[in-house]
Structure formats: C-alpha cells, structure tokens
Amino acid sequence: MSAEEASKTSNFIRHIIDGDIAANKNNGRVATRFPPEPNGYLHIGHAKSIVLNFGIAQDYQGTCNLRFDDTNPHKENIDFVEAIQNDVRWLGYDWDDRLYFASDYFEQLYEFAVELIKNGKAYVCDLNAEQTREYRGTLKEPGRNSPNRDRSVEENLDLFERMRKGEFKDGDRVLRAKIDMASPNMNMRDPTLYRIRHGVVHHQTGSEWCLYPMYDFTHPISDALEGITHSICTLEFEDHRPLYDWVLDNISIDCHPQQIEFSRLNLQYTVMSKRKLTELVNDGYVEGWDDPRMPTIAGLRRRGYTPAAIREFCERIGVSRADNSVEMGMLESAIRDDLNVTAPRRMAVLHPLKVIIENYPEDQVEELDAANHPQDESMGSRKIPFAREIYIDQEDFREEANKKFKRLVAGGEVRLRNAYVIRCDEVIKNEQGDIIELRCSYDPDTLGANPEGRKVKGVIHWVSARHAIEAEVRMYDRLFNHPTPDDGKDGIDYKSRMNPDSLHTLSYCYLELALADAKPGERFQFEREGYFCKDIMQAGDKPVFNLTVGLRDSWAKISLES
Ligand code: ATP
Ligand code: MG
Secondary structure, three states, X not given: OOHHHHOOOOOHHHHHHHHHHHOOHHHHOOEEEEOOOOOOOOEHHHHHHHHHHHHHHHHOOOEEEEEEOOOOHHHOOHHHHHXXXXXXXHOOOOOOOOEEEHHHHHHHHHHHHHHHHHOOOXXXXXXXXXXHHHHHOOOOOOOOOOOOOOOOHHHHHHHHHHHHHOOOOOOOOEEEEOOOOOOOOHHHOOOEEEEEOOOOOEOOOEOOOOEEEOHHHHHHHHHHHOOOOEEEEEHHHHHHHHHHHHHHHOXXXXXXXXXXXXXXXXEOOOOOOHHXXXXXXXXXXXXXOOOOOOOEHHHHHHHOOOHHHHHHHHHHHOOOOOOOOEOHHHHHHHHHHHHHHHOOEEOEEOOEEEXXXXXXXXXXXXXXXXXXXXXXXXXXXXXXXXXXXXXXXHHHEEOOOOOOOOOEEOOOEEEEOOOOEEEEEEEEEOOOOOEEEEEEEEEHHHOOOOOOOOOOOOEEOOEEOOOOEEEEEEEEOOOEOOOOOOOOHHHOOHHHHEOOOOEEEEEEEEEOHXXXXXXXXXXXXXXXXXXXXXXXXXXXXXXXXXXXXXXXXXXXXXXXXX
C-alpha cells in the first residue's frame, strides 16, 4: 500500500467529516490543525496525530495548520520550536504559510477575557492555590463560591488590567470563568483563565507579558480564529469539551469548531510522556532527544526509520476511541517491510574471524559481481573485491556441529556469498584456546556454479580483509525491559525498568568496500544481520552504523521459546 492509498483508510473521524460535508456544514470546508506544545521533541504518538490531521487535510482538499500551543513559557524554548517543524516536514507534511503561535493571539485573547468580564462571565479571584483547591470540592461534593465571585464588573476590569501591568505577584490573583461551582464536571467549576508569571522570557513575546492565558481558554479561541472546522485531540480532553464550547459560546466570535477526541497511542516497551522523555535526556539515561533508542521522531530517524514506514505504522494502528497499547513489533514490522523493498544489500562482518585461503594467489584480487537486491534487478549490482585474506563472522564457524548448523565447520565446506566454495583445513588458536584464524582452501570451479559431485548447502557472508572498511556498529534493543514501564504498579519507577542491554557497541566490524561511499542517513540491509543506517556521527575516524531492526522479530521468538 502506498502512503497515499494508506492515508485513505477510513475511521470514525473521517465518517464524521463525511457526514458534515454531506450536510454542507462549514460550506463543505475541512480545516484541521496540529497543535504541539514546544516543550520537547515530537514522538511517535505525535506522529499518529500528525498523520491523522495532515492526512485528513490532504484527502479532503482542506488545510492543516501547524500551531504552537505556547502558553507555558517556562518549559518551552525555540530549539523545540525548530525541531518540531523539522520533524513534521521530514514526515512528509507541509503547512504552507499557515504556521501559527497561540502567542500571536495574546492581545486578542486578552480582549475576549475583557469581554467575558464585562458580561459578568469572568472575575478576578484572590484565593491562593491551596484555598482554590479547597473551594473546588470533590467529585462527590460540590464546590463553594469564591468570596470574590460577585465582584463588580468595574473592579474586575480594574484588577485584570493591573494584573497585566504587573502590579501583582505570581499566584496573588487569577482570572476565573464564572460557570458553576456545583457542576459534576470539575473543569466547569469556575476554571482559571489567566495566571500571573513574572520573570519568564517567552520565546516569541519576550518580556511583553506577565499574564498568561490557560490552555482551556487559549485553545478554542485559537481554533476559532484560524477557522478550524474539526479540532481533533486525544481522549483526556473529552471532559474539557464542555469548557471548550462554553468559551466559544460566551464570546463574540462566529466560528465554532467541533472538538473530536480519539485515543492516544501507547507503545509497549517505551514511555511517551514528555516529562519522562525530558528526564531521560536531562539525567543522561540516553544521549539526547535523537538517541536512536528514543521513541522520538528524531530518534527514529537516526535509527534508520523512514517517513513512509512511520506513516504506514500510523495507518495500520488505526484511529478509534478504544484504549490501546500497541506492540513494538507493529512499529518494527512497518520499517522491516519498507526496507526489505528499498534497502540495497551489502556484506558486513560484525564479529570478525580471519580466514586465509591458502591456495589463492597472494597478490591476486578479483572483482566479483553482486546484485544490490535479490528481487529487484533495477537496483543494479556492484563489484566486490575477493582476495586471499577475508573475514567471516565468528558465529558462522564451529569446530564441531550437528547437521542443523549449515555454516562452516572444521573439515567442512561452505559457500561464500557471491563468491566461491571454501573448505576449512585448519583451525588456529591462541594460548587461551580461542580460535583466532582459519586456514582454508577454495574451489576455483565454484564461482556461480555448484561443486562437482557434492552438495554445499550453507552460504555465509564475508569481506576481503585488505579492502574492508573498519566501522563501529551499534546494536540497539528496547530501552525498557517491561511492556508498560510507567504503569506505576507497585510504586515501581519507570527508570528501574530500563533495559541495561539496550545498546551494545561493536567497535571492530568490517564492511565491504562499497559502504565507503555511504552517506549519513543511508540505509542498507547487511545480509543475514539486519537493516542498518549510517549515523550522523563518526567514532574517531571510523564510520558508525546503527541497527534499525533485525531481519526477523527476535522478541517474538524469545517469547515463543520461553
Ligand atoms: P505530554 O502529555 O506528554 O506532555 P501532550 O499531549 O501534552 O504530551 P502536545 O505537544 O500538547 O503533547 O501534543 C500535541 C498534539 O499531539 C496534541 O493534539 C495531542 O493530543 C497529540 N498527541 C500527543 N501525544 C499523543 C499520543 N501518544 N497519541 C496520539 N496523539 C498524541
Ligand atoms: Mg498538551
């Protein structure tokens, strides 16, 4: 399925939109938005929302805005603003000239707040945080009205203006909506609309404001100002919808977007909360936001994931209102399916064992042909040098083995991929008894031909020692060894469930010569090993390759065996 076909997969939100178009609601217009808070990098859960919002805009000839929900300046910064734009673009989406910041609307939001005050729908409240909590009541008990609830409009206007001018300290006063302290929905018990925050420099508005609007006030108005038709968000905002609607119903604005909630993506063996991802980065549990083990878009990119595979994953998991936890294997099979088709094949020896082919002339080098893809001729072929000394993988040799081991054993034969059949004549060991070298002989009649009178079943990969490129290969595994690391059960901290073996560095690997030209971000299948991506960094003067995903799902195998 191509990305375009995939994005047509229907879901309940698309059904709602189909109905709205049929009823000519919004004159058939469809406008969505993706509203990240710039307080961290985007992760795979955000990708679900991006694919949904931008995908709908594409398929309905509508628009999707990128809007930064930047009302929490002490946690946000410009680096995140840039990284988020970069990641959305990389995923394949474009917002044209519709890049917005909620902070663009601060002045308008202030005016709407003044309108609410004038209509007796909002008031300045002097209760401190603890008193406010106490007055709010509980799920079982109604709240109590703030002593300031019946302040006059004039007094409220005066105080609100002075809040803006900076006359009061943080926490001294807030602006609250006047709704219903007895509402069964806690969000409707006179929610805070504005709070005072001194001393923060906002990445967009600098020091202009010390008064910041709350998300529940900002979001519906931002949506309406941009003419959004369908405001799609995750299920935890369902209980906020009455407030979303209340805000728009009580100010003079003639657009009322429809809020629709869907269930967020939870992915097993990882965490997705930005607070926790920030902690992993800041406390050095990972190398950074783009550490290839992170569930961030930047991490997945560095790991070797393609935008197409991430979009395909988002289509495969679907969109619903059901709580769900998606297996990591789903994400891995999306990239495996993509790279199986698109990644050129190469040979790389990860645990080298020297082999000397004693009957091969010392100064001879042959340039052998190797197809770049076994099923796709259009990917062409390359030359690989063959010479007397080669490396094979330690795992492909055993002194003795039963018939199931279809690789090289002492005295046995094996085919070298794209080359000849060799036989192991002698095993050389060091003083500790470790195998350090094999002495072999080759059969010159076996290039592209079966040997005479005998069957050789096994095929192994290899590289010419003289021509090989030394490289560092980083083998990654899941960052956590528990499927739901942050379930909080038994009071266990998610950090104690980190997988101590999530990174295994192989510092002395040998790659075939063709990989010398690989560019950072380029992806390959290392035959019989897995899919790998050239990293953006070097290790000293060695190139670094990251394991994207193995050829098969090794976790599925483990759980079957155990
Ligand atoms: P966190 O709770 O970790 O801080 P967030 O939801 O506040 O994350 P935002 O930057 O506000 O992060 O999210 C931007 C958009 O992405 C929102 O519309 C949000 O609903 C959506 N989103 C965030 N996480 C997920 C997820 N796991 N699955 C689907 N959508 C998500
Ligand atoms: Mg948020």
